[in-house]
Amino acid sequence: MGSSSDPRLTGLKAFLQGHPEIQYATPTSSNYEALRKTYILDNPAVPLAIVRPQNAEDVAALVTYAKANGLRIAVRSGGNSLFGKSMVNDALIVDMRDIAYVKLNESKTLATVGGGIIMGDLANELTKQGLATAMGTIPFVGFVGWSTYGGYGPFSPQYGLGCDNIVGAKVVNFQAEVIEADEEMLRGIRGAGGAFGPIVEMTVKVYQLKNILGGLIIFDSTDILATARKVSAGYQALQAEGLPSPLYVQQFALTAPFGKIFALAFFWGSDDHEQGQAWLTKVAALGDVIMNTVTPNTLAGFLEVMKTAVPPNAYGSIETMSIRGMTPEAIEIIARNIQRMPSTAGTSFSMHELRGSSAVPKADSIFASREPHMMLEIITTVADKTDLREAQEWAQSFLSGLREMDPENILPGTYISVTAPGSNSFENIFGVNYKPLLEMKRKWDPEGIYALAPPEVE
Ligand SMILES: Cc1cc2nc3c(=O)[nH]c(=O)nc-3n(C[C@H](O)[C@H](O)[C@H](O)COP(=O)(O)OP(=O)(O)OC[C@H]3O[C@@H](n4cnc5c(N)ncnc54)[C@H](O)[C@@H]3O)c2cc1C
Incomplete structure (x- = not known):
């Protein structure tokens, strides 16, 4: 599993040679342990490899490769899953941390963020502009991982939950295409997060707030x-x-x-x-x-x-x-x-x-x-x-x-x-929305290439 003689690694390394911008680590790399580290320290998972795409196209290329070669995909941003969802044994870990930009629209009512941004970096950028958005309180938590599965936090009585502020998302779908989520998919993303593929970019509402x-x-x-x-x-x-x-x-x-x-x-x-x-x-x-x-x-x-x-x-x-x-x-x-x-x-x-x-x-x-x-x-x-x-x-x-x-x-x-x-x-967690979620999952992940993404419904 993931040893240097693993043929899956030989193929992956050859593929990555064609994408020199994508940094990566395999179990024998000197930076593997540093990249594998997450908030929870005792996760025993030994991923096949950890890859660091620089943009949406890199993520799409990685998904194409993973699909063609039967590699399981897990996505990591802030690394704060309490149950090892972003650092999975034998999986290809798409580490989104280098995709972490913040762009404001002209009227400063919306922020478009890279899928790997953490809360503290987003708060810094918004603070500079006298703006805020719904967020949690711990700066190293990933913004997409936090908001798309719900997103409890101090703004919830005023701005809504994290997921309520999402107005757009770019997703690498099961066909490895970078798509703009439509309203139906956004409904699913607002609660079921990365179930339909890595979210490479997200647009959220922002509000005037100085202090x-x-x-x-x-x-x-x-x-x-x-x-x-x-x-x-x-x-x-x-x-x-x-x-x-x-x-x-x-x-x-x-x-x-x-x-x-x-x-x-x-x-x-x-x-x-x-x-x-x-x-x-x-x-x-x-x-x-x-x-x-x-x-x-x-x-x-x-x-x-x-x-x-x-x-x-x-x-x-x-x-x-x-x-x-x-x-x-x-x-x-x-x-x-x-x-x-x-x-x-x-x-x-x-x-x-x-x-x-x-x-x-x-x-x-x-x-x-x-x-x-x-x-x-x-x-x-x-x-x-x-x-x-x-x-x-x-x-x-x-x-x-x-x-x-x-x-x-x-x-x-x-x-x-x-x-x-x-x-x-x-069924309990999603209540009346469980059946619609199952239908969405069947429609947007028919081959189960995102089977590791929570909620792991089939
Ligand atoms: C110290 C701490 C404080 C917390 N505080 C709060 C809080 O105040 N309110 C609250 O609601 N929750 C809180 N949480 C829970 C936290 O919101 C979730 O664990 C969240 O999913 C973490 O996201 P992450 O990106 O940091 O972690 P990761 O482990 O990187 O990701 C968590 C999950 O989100 C998925 N994911 C992350 N980024 C993407 C992406 N771009 N595309 C697709 N899928 C993605 C991952 O695949 C994984 O399944 C806290 C957790 C910790 C450890």
């Missing part, structure tokens, strides 16, 4: 059970009164150098900072604040702040569940499991909220969890591999606790990007 207000609020967590209960219940009360769309609050718990903390990321995505400061006062009053880093910032600057809350790479994964509401029962289960969370670097818990315009059914997207909910992430991406077992045991027991809550409060669907393969069905 945000954002940062971390850490609460006194000496009694973390009481703090988690109080802050979560207080936030629910605020929510019941109605929240403005620029406001996003991500509650989380992790182990800081000074101990286990319950905290939140505060985000105000509007230039009206007077109103933002008023909301900051309300949110900070939810608990006893020991640290508040919320400050006016650029979007790019905010992402850099958020990067400090996650390890740069890790061992392990994530468990998830989406719930309709933070009922007293849900708050109690969550608070108790935060109290039981191991104090190991990287073990954490986080809640993304979906509300507003992203939480209503949309005919032009197959992302299915379209109702207000909390997407819970039980995070076991630990810095030290020896901590993994303890973290995973905690995560499983947390999930068992959540499953005991009123079933009416549990969404059947989970967020595909954080759902471990096999732990939920695609």
Whole structure:
């Protein structure tokens, strides 16, 4: 498999000689390990080769070659798949990182980006122009991988999910042609990502926004059970009164150098900072604040702040569940499991909220969890591999606790990007959009050349 005598490699190398612009690595190359490295460190996959196309035509040429030679294709951008979807054993990895441009239209309402761009680079370019688009909070996450499978983040109440902002995409289809996705394919891309082929370019809506207000609020967590209960219940009360769309609050718990903390990321995505400061006062009053880093910032600057809350790479994964509401029962289960969370670097818990315009059914997207909910992430991406077992045991027991809550409060669907393969069905994840997705997959990937691309429906 992938050894220097593998005839598949001999053929591939001969093909790549005709495309000297495409950098590549095979298992015996000195740069192979560096290119193979992804966010999750313990992925044992040994890809056949990793290739770095420079443009859409290179990707098309690679797909033509892979198809003709029966090579399985996987696409990598930011490398943050939690389940090894972009670094697959024995596959040809199309590493998109060199296709990472940003172009704005004249009226600065749309940005066209290369398929391999990461969030931080896009945020930098948009910040320079006083613009923003829906994005997540961690700068090294790939923008296409994030947005096309859903894309939860701080702009979702205001701009919609990542996938809701996609207005165009260039895809290398199953015939290895670079095509402009039509409305029907875009509907599929808005939720099923790269299922129909590598996305070499994408166009998204952008919005005027100079400065945000954002940062971390850490609460006194000496009694973390009481703090988690109080802050979560207080936030629910605020929510019941109605929240403005620029406001996003991500509650989380992790182990800081000074101990286990319950905290939140505060985000105000509007230039009206007077109103933002008023909301900051309300949110900070939810608990006893020991640290508040919320400050006016650029979007790019905010992402850099958020990067400090996650390890740069890790061992392990994530468990998830989406719930309709933070009922007293849900708050109690969550608070108790935060109290039981191991104090190991990287073990954490986080809640993304979906509300507003992203939480209503949309005919032009197959992302299915379209109702207000909390997407819970039980995070076991630990810095030290020896901590993994303890973290995973905690995560499983947390999930068992959540499953005991009123079933009416549990969404059947989970967020595909954080759902471990096999732990939920695609019928649940895509709901009423599952059948249309199957039809799309049959139509646009009839030979299964993109069978490795999630969702791996047949
Ligand atoms: C630290 C961290 C923070 C995260 N934060 C959030 C968050 O705030 N909100 C949220 O919704 N999710 C979040 N996620 C999940 C993240 O959005 C997904 O894991 C996402 O798919 C990662 O994309 P990537 O390009 O970085 O990773 P990759 O591993 O490169 O790709 C992930 C998947 O997308 C596919 N893909 C990537 N680029 C393309 C392309 N151009 N064409 C076709 N297919 C492509 C890959 O084939 C693979 O299946 C986070 C994950 C991590 C590790």
